[in-house]
Amino acid sequence: MRAIGGLWRWRHNPLRRTTDLVEAWVALTALLLILLVAPVVGSLVGAVAQDTLQHTVRDQLLSRHRVPATVVRELEGSPPEADPESVSGRDSRTRVVADWTAPDGTPHHGTVLVGLKSPHRGDHFLLWTDTHGRLVGRPLDPAIATAHAVLAGFGAALLTAGVVEGLRRLAVRHMVRRRYARWDQAWDRAGPDWGRTGAGS
Structure with a gap:
């Protein structure tokens, strides 16, 4: 210059x-x-x-729903995993078999990650699904x-x-x-x- x-x-x-x-x-x-x-x-x-x-963000907020789920059983021998969607990425989550009902009313059963430290049968938690009950990630935060x-x-x-x-x-x-x-x-x-x-x- x-x-x-x-x-x-x-x-x-x-x-x-x-x-x-x-x-x-x-x-x-x-x-x-x-x-x-x-x-x-x-x-x-x-x-x-x-x-x-x-x-x-707006599309995801409209198409993704937080629904209650119930623990059926914890998967044996599944070590806690870090949640990649958490802000810090260090929140440990456990793999469990759970039941939930989709926003369209259909029942679902499958393996999910939960943030419960020691999940037991009957414990309740929330997870994100689409309208048909398929598991999805949480919506993108506006900030x-x-x-x-x-x-x-x-x-x-x-x-x-x-x-x-x-x-x-x-x-x-x-x-x-x-x-x-x-x-x-x-x-x-x-x-x-x-x-x-x-x-x-």
Whole structure:
């Protein structure tokens, strides 16, 4: 970004090369894109992600139901497992055979994970099912959905800034290579006369 300051310093500098000025303009353009475009892209992506995730939350809240279930028996030899849907992921759950009734009135019987420390026959607990009684995960929490949307927007802004900076670096590298190539050509032209007496120096 030092090249941006060069825009002012090199205005009337007799040693200024065209590539110096172009490099400074590329740097200034990249800075403006990072400061103006990256936040806009991040905001748009965050807003789209928020709308999509909140729509998913509403759909899940309508299609998933918390129904009471009754423990029939604990499965023997089943060690407690960590619940992947818990906030901490450390809540231990036990595998049991249970009965429950779906929201549409059909009875169901199957193996489920419960948060009871020592489940016994007849213990009651709640589980999430769809309308037909099939087991589903708990609905997405609106606050978690918003957090994911914010992260998506922030990530999109960072990615945009990274792409702009990468393109700036590629452009500068290309200009430097062309500058070195021109220097090599100039040295090749001056090479046969270099150091000879009376060669015009």
